[in-house]
Every structure is written in structure tokens, then in C-alpha cells.
Amino acid sequence: GAVVSQHPSWVICKSGTSVKIECRSLDFQATTMFWYRQFPKQSLMLMATSNEGSKATYEQGVEKDKFLINHASLTLSTLTVTSAHPEDSSFYICSAGGSSGRQETQYFGPGTRLLVL
Amino acid sequence: DAKTTQPPSMDCAEGRAANLPCNHSTISGNEYVYWYRQIHSQGPQYIIHGLKNNETNEMASLIITEDRKSSTLILPHATLRDTAVYYCIAPSGAGSYQLTFGKGTKLSVIP
Numbered sequence: 480g481a482v483v484s485q486h487p488s489w490v491i492c493k494s495g496t497s498v499k500i501e502c503r504s505l506d507f508q509a510t511t512m513f514w515y516r517q518f519p520k521q522s523l524m525l526m527a528t529s530n531e532g533s534k535a536t537y538e539q540g541v542e543k544d545k546f547l548i549n550h551a552s553l554t555l556s557t558l559t560v561t562s563a564h565p566e567d568s569s570f571y572i573c574s575a576g577g578s579s580g581r582q583e584t585q586y587f588g589p590g591t592r593l594l595v596l
Numbered sequence: 597d598a599k600t601t602q603p604p605s606m607d608c609a610e611g612r613a614a615n616l617p618c619n620h621s622t623i624s625g626n627e628y629v630y631w632y633r634q635i636h637s638q639g640p641q642y643i644i645h646g647l648k649n650n651e652t653n654e655m656a657s658l659i660i661t662e663d664r665k666s667s668t669l670i671l672p673h674a675t676l677r678d679t680a681v682y683y684c685i686a687p688s689g690a691g692s693y694q695l696t697f698g699k700g701t702k703l704s705v706i707p
Binding site: 483 | 639694695
């Protein structure tokens with residue numbers, strides 16, 4: 480149980496284009512999903528928290544107009560990188576909140592590697 | 597989140613137990629301790645979590661000291677596939693979702 484998928488697993492795009500990444504919780508409903516970004520040799524950095532049916536909460540320094548998050552259902556959240564530039568090249572990882580015993584736990588997707596040329 | 601401190605790296609011989617320590621001396625009474633690991637180029641994988649009592653599952657055991665200021669993750673029989681960065685995290689507040697990833701411990705399992 481507690482499987483989270485991401486699509487695509489990797490994407491290469493030209494500078495200025497937009498890229499959409501999907502995150503799905505396959506076997507549980509997630510009222511909260513998270514988006515992280517990881518640059519090479521660095522740890523994961525939280526970008527935003529999204530709750531189903533409401534606007535996402537962005538971390539300081541993350542542009543909400545550039546990184547559009549939609550969490551329209553309990554099993555799907557999408558991250559759209561608008562007008563991508565080479566500095567947006569990174570490993571994007573989502574997670575979904577689920578229950579593990581008595582405590583809520585985050586389960587992570589496999590990540591999406593974005594390369595902007 | 598409560599601040600956690602982990603050694604930057606550790607080696608472990610294949611087949612032996614890997615004991616990964618974590619200091620969380622500022623942890624408050626309702627903050628859980630979570631362990632995740634990240635194998636190269638993959639998303640983090642949930643391992644185990646606990647509050648006060650020791651916990652065990654199919655992947656690992658978690659030993660939490662009585663004063664809750666430190667814990668140890670134990671992989672009983674390390675394999676090469678356990679080579680990864682291991683993160684110890686203590687999210688703030690009961691039921692809190694937000695995880696703050698530090699630098700973790702790079703565990704290398706050696707044949």
C-alpha cells in the first residue's frame with residue numbers, strides 16, 4: 480500500500496515552454512500533497528503544500544505564478560512549471576499524506592527529472 | 597521541526613547490522629521521529645517512525661532513548677541495496693505533515 484506515482488519520470492524541454500508534472504496516490508486518498516525540488520548533491524527542499532480543493536501554500540522564495548499547483552481530487556495533484564528556464568532544471572518530487580498506524584505519514588513519488596535546454 | 601543531527605557518512609559490511617544514530621535533543625513531547633531513505637536518483641522511501649516506544653517493521657527497528665533525545669535506526673542485515681542517504685526527521689507538532697530534510701547520513705554497504 481501507500482504507492483505514489485509521478486508522470487513523466489523525466490522530461491527535456493526548450494527554454495520558455497511549460498511543463499506539467501502529475502502526482503497520483505494510487506491506493507489511498509490524500510487530502511494533502513507536497514512538492515519538493517532537489518538540486519544535485521543537495522537535500523530536498525519543500526516548494527509548496529497543496530490541499531485538495533484549495534489554493535496551495537508556497538514556501539518563501541518559491542514563485543506561485545511560475546510553479547502552478549492544482550490539487551483537484553484526493554488522488555491527483557499537478558505541478559506546472561511555466562516558462563521554464565535552464566535554472567529550473569532539477570529533480571521534482573511529490574509526496575502524499577497518508578496514514579501509517581496512528582500517525583500521518585508522507586509517501587513519496589519516484590520523482591521527475593526536468594532538463595531545460 | 598526539532599533540529600536533528602546525524603553523522604554525514606557511515607560504512608557497514610554487507611550482512612552486518614547497520615546502526616544509524618540521530619540526535620534530537622530539542623524534541624518536544626508530541627513530536628514523532630521519522631526515518632526516510634533516498635537511494636540515488638529516486639524519491640525518498642518511508643522506513644519507520646515512533647514517538648516513545650521502540651518500533652519494528654519489516655524494514656528496520658527504531659530504538660528511542662527514554663529521554664527521547666536520541667534514536668537509532670537499525671537495519672538488521674544490511675545489503676548492498678541499502679546503500680542510500682538516511683534522513684532522521686522530527687516534524688513539529690502532533691500530526692504535522694511538514695518534513696524538513698537535512699543532510700542525512702550517507703550509508704555505504706560494502707561487500
